[in-house]
Amino acid sequence: MTRYIDPDRAQFEAFKNLDRDHPIEMLNLVRFKDTATYPEGHSLADQKLSGAEAYANYGAESGPIFANLGGKITWRGGFETTLIGPGDEVWDQVFVARYPDAHAFLAMVSDPNYQKAVVHRQAAVETSRLIRCGATETGGTFG
Incomplete structure (x- = not known):
């Protein structure tokens, strides 16, 4: 199984090359490891935290940075099943994060405190998907 944790250089460049001056939503699909794997020497490396516990630490440390830049979680839900798509992709966290613009997202990921978090x-x-979406009109039908 290929693991997707961080963007590769081409993906990050493609993100940065898109228009930055409008609100964006980031669809987050996250699957946790059973046991978190911190780098050797990290203060939590020997604590045997679950992936969910380590992700909660990430949220506690990165959340204030996200909020201070105008970010907010606009939707969160529990994964139930995949109707169309790979049946082996199951998710522990599913949510949509809204940023006032791509500049805010880039400011977050370059913040030294975020980089520590x-x-x-x-x-x-274990693996994740982070999908940038631009807002469009909502309503009526699929079309």
């Missing part, structure tokens, strides 16, 4: 996410996550 991301070690918890890297320790926690």
